[in-house]
Amino acid sequence: MNNLKVFFSSAVFSFRAQFDWLNPSMWLTMKLVLSLSQMAFFVFVGLFIPGSTPSLISFIAIGNALQSISWNTVFSVINITGHDKWDGTLPLVLATPAHRLPLYIGRAMIHVLDGLLSAAISFFFAAFIFGVDFSHTDALALAVAVVLTAFTMAGFGLLIGGFSFFFRNPMVFANIFTFILLIFCGVNFPVASLPTVIQPVSYIFPLTYGITAARNAVDGQTLLQISPTLAQQILVGAAAMIMGYLLFRLFENSARKTGKIEAI
Amino acid sequence: MPQPLRVIYSAFRMAMLHWMADPQWVIPNIIAPFVFTTVALTLFKNSSGPLGLYAVLGGGMMGMWGNTIYSSGFAIEFEKWQGTLEEVIAAPSKLIHVITGRAISNAFFGLTNMVAVLLIAAVGFQIPLGIADPLLFTVSLVLTLLSVSALGLVFASAFVLSRSAQALTNGLETPLYIISGSMFPIALLPFWIHPAAYILGPTWGIDAIRLATSSQYASQSFWAGMSPNTALLLDLTVMVAITVAYALIAVALFKIVEKRARITGTMVQA
Numbered sequence: 001m002n003n004l005k006v007f008f009s010s011a012v013f014s015f016r017a018q019f020d021w022l023n024p025s026m027w028l029t030m031k032l033v034l035s036l037s038q039m040a041f042f043v044f045v046g047l048f049i050p051g052s053t054p055s056l057i058s059f060i061a062i063g064n065a066l067q068s069i070s071w072n073t074v075f076s077v078i079n080i081t082g083h084d085k086w087d088g089t090l091p092l093v094l095a096t097p098a099h100r101l102p103l104y105i106g107r108a109m110i111h112v113l114d115g116l117l118s119a120a121i122s123f124f125f126a127a128f129i130f131g132v133d134f135s136h137t138d139a140l141a142l143a144v145a146v147v148l149t150a151f152t153m154a155g156f157g158l159l160i161g162g163f164s165f166f167f168r169n170p171m172v173f174a175n176i177f178t179f180i181l182l183i184f185c186g187v188n189f190p191v192a193s194l195p196t197v198i199q200p201v202s203y204i205f206p207l208t209y210g211i212t213a214a215r216n217a218v219d220g221q222t223l224l225q226i227s228p229t230l231a232q233q234i235l236v237g238a239a240a241m242i243m244g245y246l247l248f249r250l251f252e253n254s255a256r257k258t259g260k261i262e263a264i
Numbered sequence: 265m266p267q268p269l270r271v272i273y274s275a276f277r278m279a280m281l282h283w284m285a286d287p288q289w290v291i292p293n294i295i296a297p298f299v300f301t302t303v304a305l306t307l308f309k310n311s312s313g314p315l316g317l318y319a320v321l322g323g324g325m326m327g328m329w330g331n332t333i334y335s336s337g338f339a340i341e342f343e344k345w346q347g348t349l350e351e352v353i354a355a356p357s358k359l360i361h362v363i364t365g366r367a368i369s370n371a372f373f374g375l376t377n378m379v380a381v382l383l384i385a386a387v388g389f390q391i392p393l394g395i396a397d398p399l400l401f402t403v404s405l406v407l408t409l410l411s412v413s414a415l416g417l418v419f420a421s422a423f424v425l426s427r428s429a430q431a432l433t434n435g436l437e438t439p440l441y442i443i444s445g446s447m448f449p450i451a452l453l454p455f456w457i458h459p460a461a462y463i464l465g466p467t468w469g470i471d472a473i474r475l476a477t478s479s480q481y482a483s484q485s486f487w488a489g490m491s492p493n494t495a496l497l498l499d500l501t502v503m504v505a506i507t508v509a510y511a512l513i514a515v516a517l518f519k520i521v522e523k524r525a526r527i528t529g530t531m532v533q534a
Contacts (some may be wrong), residue, residue, distance in 0.1 A: 002482070020344075027431075037435075040442055041441060044453070045447055048452060050311055183303060188303050189303070194306075
């Protein structure tokens with residue numbers, strides 16, 4: 001029961017600490033603008049290609065709808081580490097007797113919900129602005145793919161967040177690891193378009209599996225048909241989350257020994 | 265040296281020293297243009313025509329844009345975080361001179377971003393970077409840089425009073441890439457967005473830079489049908505006029521914003 005309380009407190013307070021300064025109307029405006037603008041940018045790039053087809057536009061729009069989740073589950077989750085350092089709250093976090101697992105995992109959870117809202121807004125834009133055809137979509141399969149993408153990408157965010165404890169400026173990692181997803185995860189072009197040697201890198205990101213599963217669900221595949229992809233995604237996401245937690249514990253132990261908490 | 269120039273130089277120098285003390289800050293500024301260019305080049309790689317030119321020059325332009333918008337928005341936020349905004353405001357120097365010095369340094373870093381994007385395109389994607397008219401290319405680039413800086417000043421003045429400057433910065437970046445037609449012709453955009461594109465100096469700047477790079481682009485310029493040099497000069501004339509307007513607006517806005525902040529005392533809390 002206590003661990004559950006820690007989990008929920010961690011979820012709520014980490015989100016409030018990060019975004020309490022942002023008024024709700026600005027928060028919503030940014031959510032709409034970010035979701036629409038990134039998708040629009042790449043859709044227009046796609047439209048500029050001679051012989052561009054509706055299937056290419058659909059490919060790009062769905063990829064960016066899924067990638068929009070990363071702004072919350074990767075960028076914001078990594079930045080929790082940055083805020084812990086800048087706001088001077090890290091020593092307090094490390095001083096609490098709370099169990100570390102719910103404390104660490106919990107902090108990403110509101111961002112998962114926020115990411116799901118981003119995805120919903122993005123799919124709305126994909127359908128009503130960019131004309132993506134959702135008539136064959138298996139709604140259950142798509143919903144499960146989106147939810148799993150949010151959770152597993154939060155795991156990835158926690159991994160990089162854990163890694164970022166060892167550096168002075170986690171925001172740098174937040175930027176790098178949010179944007180490179182656009183290159184590696186098949187967001188705007190298939191993974192096969194990447195040079196062969198770097199293609200394996202794509203499969204360390206849970207987003208790659210999520211995007212593949214979502215596109216297949218939009219094409220009409222059922223939950224059962226996309227389940228092998230989703231199983232791989234869960235595996236990669238869980239591994240990332242566990243590694244993130246272990247990095248956090250490693251940092252905590254090192255901080256206690258060396259006394260270096262914020263000043264890396 | 266006249267006092268305003270001394271203040272501008274000091275702000276420029278201080279911004280440079282900050283950057284050198286913590287150069288990793290350049291990464292958030294350059295990462296989006298670099299990734300967007302890489303994605304565009306990958307999407308365009310099987311296409312013929314001037315698409316590579318659009319991607320490379322557009323990516324470079326986005327590098328300048330991104331740096332200026334990000335830095336302008338973040339300049340005020342940075343002072344708030346460090347607790348130094350009160351001192352900057354209380355100093356007898358005008359805030360606009362301080363921010364101008366920073367805007368110029370940001371634009372300078374933006375130029376290095378552009379060079380980085382061009383190098384990545386040349387080395388990583390083997391895109392030929394032959395420039396038809398190096399002199400006009402340089403002139404266009406410098407004037408575009410000034411235009412971007414002047415627009416950065418307008419944004420900075422608005423950001424002084426906003427607690428959400430950083431969010432606005434993040435939110436504005438990609439829409440500006442779209443509206444200015446950095447990576448594709450603005451003809452692809454809905455017609456109601458076109459007026460917004462025309463009041464952005466860099467929209468004309470990128471047209472001039474493309475014209476100076478390749479004469480083949482002339483048929484796709486805003487001034488299609490005219491000779492490339494005439495079209496380029498028209499682009500630069502429009503951009504200079506817009507840049508002067510930005511500078512005048514920025515001066516007026518800074519006066520209003522600074523006065524209001526002193527009266528209400530909400531600058532740091534805003």
